[in-house]
Amino acid sequence: MEGAARGEARCVTVIAGDGIGPEVVSAARRVVEATGVALTWEVCEAGERVFARGLPSGVPQETLDSIQRTRVVLKGPLATPIGSGQKSANVTLRKLFETFGNVRPIREMPGVATPFSGRGIDLVVVRENVEDLYAGIEHLQTPGVAQCLKIMSRKGCDKIVRLAFEIAVAEGRRRVHCATKANIMKLTEGMMKRAFDDIALEYPTIEARHILVDNCAHQLVRSPETFDVLVTSNMNGDILSDLTSGLIGGLGFAPGANIGADIAMFEAVHGSAPDIAGRNVANPTALILSAAMMLRHTGALDAARAVEDATLATLEQGVHTADVRAEGSISTTAFTDAVIENLGRHATTTRAREHREVRMPRLSPARDYVRAERRRTAGVDVFIEAASSPEELGQSLERIAEDTAFRLKMISNRGTKVYPAVSAATDCVDHWRCRFVLRDAAPEREVDLAILALVARVALQHRWMHLEKLLEIDGVEAFTKAQGED
Amino acid sequence: MEGAARGEARCVTVIAGDGIGPEVVSAARRVVEATGVALTWEVCEAGERVFARGLPSGVPQETLDSIQRTRVVLKGPLATPIGSGQKSANVTLRKLFETFGNVRPIREMPGVATPFSGRGIDLVVVRENVEDLYAGIEHLQTPGVAQCLKIMSRKGCDKIVRLAFEIAVAEGRRRVHCATKANIMKLTEGMMKRAFDDIALEYPTIEARHILVDNCAHQLVRSPETFDVLVTSNMNGDILSDLTSGLIGGLGFAPGANIGADIAMFEAVHGSAPDIAGRNVANPTALILSAAMMLRHTGALDAARAVEDATLATLEQGVHTADVRAEGSISTTAFTDAVIENLGRHATTTRAREHREVRMPRLSPARDYVRAERRRTAGVDVFIEAASSPEELGQSLERIAEDTAFRLKMISNRGTKVYPAVSAATDCVDHWRCRFVLRDAAPEREVDLAILALVARVALQHRWMHLEKLLEIDGVEAFTKAQGED
Numbered sequence: 001m002e003g004a005a006r007g008e009a010r011c012v013t014v015i016a017g018d019g020i021g022p023e024v025v026s027a028a029r030r031v032v033e034a035t036g037v038a039l040t041w042e043v044c045e046a047g048e049r050v051f052a053r054g055l056p057s058g059v060p061q062e063t064l065d066s067i068q069r070t071r072v073v074l075k076g077p078l079a080t081p082i083g084s085g086q087k088s089a090n091v092t093l094r095k096l097f098e099t100f101g102n103v104r105p106i107r108e109m110p111g112v113a114t115p116f117s118g119r120g121i122d123l124v125v126v127r128e129n130v131e132d133l134y135a136g137i138e139h140l141q142t143p144g145v146a147q148c149l150k151i152m153s154r155k156g157c158d159k160i161v162r163l164a165f166e167i168a169v170a171e172g173r174r175r176v177h178c179a180t181k182a183n184i185m186k187l188t189e190g191m192m193k194r195a196f197d198d199i200a201l202e203y204p205t206i207e208a209r210h211i212l213v214d215n216c217a218h219q220l221v222r223s224p225e226t227f228d229v230l231v232t233s234n235m236n237g238d239i240l241s242d243l244t245s246g247l248i249g250g251l252g253f254a255p256g257a258n259i260g261a262d263i264a265m266f267e268a269v270h271g272s273a274p275d276i277a278g279r280n281v282a283n284p285t286a287l288i289l290s291a292a293m294m295l296r297h298t299g300a301l302d303a304a305r306a307v308e309d310a311t312l313a314t315l316e317q318g319v320h321t322a323d324v325r326a327e328g329s330i331s332t333t334a335f336t337d338a339v340i341e342n343l344g345r346h347a348t349t350t351r352a353r354e355h356r357e358v359r360m361p362r363l364s365p366a367r368d369y370v371r372a373e374r375r376r377t378a379g380v381d382v383f384i385e386a387a388s389s390p391e392e393l394g395q396s397l398e399r400i401a402e403d404t405a406f407r408l409k410m411i412s413n414r415g416t417k418v419y420p421a422v423s424a425a426t427d428c429v430d431h432w433r434c435r436f437v438l439r440d441a442a443p444e445r446e447v448d449l450a451i452l453a454l455v456a457r458v459a460l461q462h463r464w465m466h467l468e469k470l471l472e473i474d475g476v477e478a479f480t481k482a483q484g485e486d
Numbered sequence: 487m488e489g490a491a492r493g494e495a496r497c498v499t500v501i502a503g504d505g506i507g508p509e510v511v512s513a514a515r516r517v518v519e520a521t522g523v524a525l526t527w528e529v530c531e532a533g534e535r536v537f538a539r540g541l542p543s544g545v546p547q548e549t550l551d552s553i554q555r556t557r558v559v560l561k562g563p564l565a566t567p568i569g570s571g572q573k574s575a576n577v578t579l580r581k582l583f584e585t586f587g588n589v590r591p592i593r594e595m596p597g598v599a600t601p602f603s604g605r606g607i608d609l610v611v612v613r614e615n616v617e618d619l620y621a622g623i624e625h626l627q628t629p630g631v632a633q634c635l636k637i638m639s640r641k642g643c644d645k646i647v648r649l650a651f652e653i654a655v656a657e658g659r660r661r662v663h664c665a666t667k668a669n670i671m672k673l674t675e676g677m678m679k680r681a682f683d684d685i686a687l688e689y690p691t692i693e694a695r696h697i698l699v700d701n702c703a704h705q706l707v708r709s710p711e712t713f714d715v716l717v718t719s720n721m722n723g724d725i726l727s728d729l730t731s732g733l734i735g736g737l738g739f740a741p742g743a744n745i746g747a748d749i750a751m752f753e754a755v756h757g758s759a760p761d762i763a764g765r766n767v768a769n770p771t772a773l774i775l776s777a778a779m780m781l782r783h784t785g786a787l788d789a790a791r792a793v794e795d796a797t798l799a800t801l802e803q804g805v806h807t808a809d810v811r812a813e814g815s816i817s818t819t820a821f822t823d824a825v826i827e828n829l830g831r832h833a834t835t836t837r838a839r840e841h842r843e844v845r846m847p848r849l850s851p852a853r854d855y856v857r858a859e860r861r862r863t864a865g866v867d868v869f870i871e872a873a874s875s876p877e878e879l880g881q882s883l884e885r886i887a888e889d890t891a892f893r894l895k896m897i898s899n900r901g902t903k904v905y906p907a908v909s910a911a912t913d914c915v916d917h918w919r920c921r922f923v924l925r926d927a928a929p930e931r932e933v934d935l936a937i938l939a940l941v942a943r944v945a946l947q948h949r950w951m952h953l954e955k956l957l958e959i960d961g962v963e964a965f966t967k968a969q970g971e972d
Contacts, residue, residue: 056972087969095902095969098911115601133636135901137919138673139867139954140964144640144856146673150619151900153915154630181721187624187632214728221707221732235667239725242700246707262911368873368916370630381625387854414637415621416581425584425748429639430854433623448945452938459934467953468625478626483573483581486542 009038010298013066013073018048019272020282021076027284027336028074028291031310034340035303037295042066046089047078047272058089059096067097073265074294076287077272090267094129099258099265100156101163102127103293104241109285110316110347112249112324116224122353123227124171125244126164127237128192129258131156134234141465142385145431152188152233155369157195163259163360164231165203170358175207175228176200179216179236187480192233213240220244245269252283252323255290257297261362266294280331283321285311288339296355308352310342316349317342376472377447379406379437381479382458383466387430393462394419397434400457405450406436410485417484433482434458437470495524496784499552499559504534505758506768507562513770513822514560514777517796520826521789523781528552532575533564533758544575545582553583559751560780562773563758576753580615585744585751586642587649588613589779590727595771596802596833598735598810602710608839609713610657611730612650613723614678615744617642620720627951628871631917638674638719641855643681649745649846650717651689656844661693661714662686665702665722673966678719699726706730731755738769738809741776743783747848752780766817769807771797774825782841794838796828802835803828862958863933865892865923867965868944869952873916879948880905883920886943891936892922896971903970919968920944923956 014029016022032039044063051058058078067073078089093099107122108114137149161178168176178196180189193210200208211219213236220227220240224247232240245254251270258265268286276282288311296304319338322329330338346352363369386393390411397408411419412435413428436454438447451469458464471478500515502508518525530549537544544564553559564575579585593608594600623635647664654662664682666675679696686694697705699722706713706726710733718726731740737756744751754772762768774797782790805824808815816824832838849855872879876897883894897905898921899914922940924933937955944950957964 092969096911098913100913131900134670136670136966136969137901138671138966140673140957140959142854143858143959144854146638146677148636148671148674150634150636151917152632153900153917155913155915184620184622185624185634187626188634191632214724217703217725217729218732221729222736236725238700239703239722243703243707243729246704250708251704260911261913365913366873367914368630372629387852414617414639415623425582425746427584427586427641427747427851428853429641431637431639449942452942456935456938465955465957469951471626471951473626473629480622480624483578483622
């Protein structure tokens with residue numbers, strides 16, 4: 001078929017994974033092989049047994065080398081040893097190969113009854129996969145106050161938004177929603193909204209709609225059939241994509257792809273389900289549909305559609321594993337046999353979508369993807385640990401800043417201004433953001449040293465743990481005001 | 487009734503609000519008055535007209551004074567002028583009065599058909615309301631990289647978790663779920679999980695279950711009837727609570743309370759819906775049920791239950807506003823008349839819950855709520871903007887740190903270690919976290935100055951914008967490692 005037509009067999013790295021992984025990966029391999037696509041497998045290891053051998057990443061070098069060679073991975077779920085302090089091997093693979101886009105198609109499955117059956121749910125969640133809170137950058141600020149950095153880049157936003165629109169084009173979809181919390185987080189979540197607004201202009205035939213993420217969750221359970229492509233940031237996408245898979249019968253039916261510029265990994269959304277491992281009862285549908293996405297990615301469009309059609313036909317016939325209903329359920333292998341038997345057939349009520357290949361343009365690799373014409377340091381936020389009252393702290397800092405280049409503008413506690421005093425009942429914790437602004441303009445070099453000199457003076461009387469420069473970029477303040485700050 | 491039995495009429499601050507606010511607030515007032523509870527209203531202003539008069543907070547001093555006096559508020563939705571740069575007056579009120587707990591009961595409404603009808607959804611979402619990403623502390627780090635601080639305190643976690651358990655007790659509920667992303671954010675979201683694990687021990691008769699927030703969204707659409715009380719952090723709660731209100735027919739049926747140590751505000755979840763304002767068609771149910779929560783809060787338990795029972799009875803009779811179905815719908819005032827007519831009756835299929843008053847213990851007001859025995863500064867993360875490669879930057883920083891008290895341990899880019907080199911395909915942006923650790927132990931005072939001296943040297947060659955001290959608190963590292971860092 002298609003792969004063979006290109007001359008030689010495409011090679012794919014396959015990782016069986018942990019728990020039910022080997023069973024569902026085997027099912028997917030058998031279905032792929034039955035399509036006749038010219039494809040060879042490089043079988044590699046990752047996960048539990050690798051951790052057990054003492055490799056802290058859970059991913060051996062041979063596996064990394066294979067992925068670098070083949071650039072396409074089909075994988076089962078990998079377990080992370082609990083309480084070992086190890087990072088998830090799933091996440092490690094995504095990070096190492098910068099698979100920035102997590103793509104999760106969700107569609108109503110014939111024969112799988114849900115509260116939404118008959119409404120024709122058919123959407124794709126496109127989730128940013130490497131930035132945001134998932135960078136996992138945390139610092140305890142005081143013994144009782146923790147902080148995680150939510151970091152988003154314009155390059156990252158552009159890449160995921162672009163991917164969403166390209167998927168819409170490739171799949172003949174008409175609408176892209178972008179879900180953010182831009183009304184509260186104007187710089188971070190707002191950055192994704194601005195990327196969306198800008199890139200949407202290049203796709204005039206596709207309807208672009210921004211939606212607040214809370215309202216999006218509401219609408220997804222009220223009228224899920226109105227969604228087509230849904231692009232969002234990493235943390236939002238984690239919640240929304242698991243929500244959507246619940247709408248169509250659960251994780252047994254949720255395939256996924258992790259897309260990078262050079263490498264793509266295909267895997268089901270579900271975990272390793274150790275409680276049912278080795279019993280030949282797991283539902284292989286999600287991994288079979290993930291394999292169909294893999295076939296499509298490698299250009300085998302017809303084979304991909306054949307696998308999807310056969311799977312839908314099988315479910316429509318009422319063939320099902322025990323996660324759907326215990327009554328009348330069959331084994332993983334018997335379900336797989338039925339799908340293979342159905343290759344060439346399709347369901348009577350529904351068909352797999354026609355797809356083109358996704359043509360993701362390569363964005364600029366420049367690290368300084370956005371550049372500034374002009375910039376100026378306007379001050380510094382000094383984060384201080386103190387058990388004192390806002391008044392005591394404020395008066396002390398005013399004295400410290402006398403005769404310096406800075407004046408204390410305000411102090412906030414978890415985002416609410418508490419000094420100079422406002423008539424607020426804020427129940428303060430011992431973590432204060434103390435905002436100092438430059439009294440007079442000065443050369444940047446001097447400002448930098450003046451900040452360090454100010455902090456040295458503060459440090460004589462107070463405990464600081466965190467600094468943020470206040471920048472103005474191209475004439476615009478590059479920081480937000482506190483609640484109550486004017 | 488109860489209020490009168492205590493001697494004098496309870497006074498409540500009432501804010502009609504914008505859009506449909508005056509109509510639904512009027513409906514709720516009429517129902518409350520019809521119960522015969524001894525209660526007087528102080529009518530106050532906030533929102534659109536106040537913004538229009540030029541007051542940037544949208545909340546005049548008279549309103550703040552009234553709330554300080556009455557300590558109980560019934561309010562309609564307040565509109566925020568779009569594009570004006572103003573903060574939401576709703577948020578301002580919550581922040582000023584430190585209403586740390588957002589309580590949203592969600593239950594199946596008789597007569598309101600949804601995909602989940604007949605399953606008996608009856609849960610309460612208890613959302614932390616003042617911390618987390620909603621503190622809105624954002625700093626652009628480079629022209630193309632934005633940051634928001636996610637800040638959570640143990641005091642804040644303890645307060646919200648305690649409130650959730652006390653609500654469970656007061657309402658005779660048996661189970662409390664806590665939804666976090668503690669597996670990814672071990673210090674921030676993990677703090678809420680630890681608070682939950684600790685406080686649950688004091689409520690041995692209540693089943694305590696931790697659930698990952700993504701799985702929680704999945705389970706809420708798969709088996710919402712298994713949830714009873716659900717406590718979560720601010721951003722998670724924003725999404726999950728809007729999800730749950732979608733399950734029972736939409737925002738027209740979602741009441742809410744914002745609970746503080748001294749002050750409580752009762753308001754519907756919905757907005758001001760300017761498109762249908764003034765037309766006597768809005769659904770007042772959410773505000774009537776919010777008023778019932780207010781009655782309960784003031785100790786008028788019987789009146790509260792009577793209002794809830796009358797509302798459920800009215801809906802069960804098929805009486806409805808146009809948001810439910812256009813066919814057979816009636817006006818806001820006619821619906822309200824029907825509820826008043828039904829006071830003393832209850833639905834045949836369902837009853838309002840029996841409640842006790844919530845007895846929220848007052849937690850320690852100490853700002854240093856958690857204290858440390860021992861602490862040590864182990865190094866510093868210096869965040870640098872640079873367009874160079876990780877190798878160039880790393881080698882430059884190694885040279886800079888020679889002859890200082892610190893050595894460069896690693897550099898990460900959006901959480902993934904990129905120096906010393908790893909075999910990763912990271913598509914870097916111009917924002918680098920450069921981790922310097924102390925070579926040898928030294929007195930804290932000296933370490934502080936050494937950090938500033940190091941940064942001064944870095945600043946000669948690189949642009950820095952953000953510092954985080956690396957603390958060890960009571961012998962434990964108070965910061966996380968990068969992906970790939972050992």
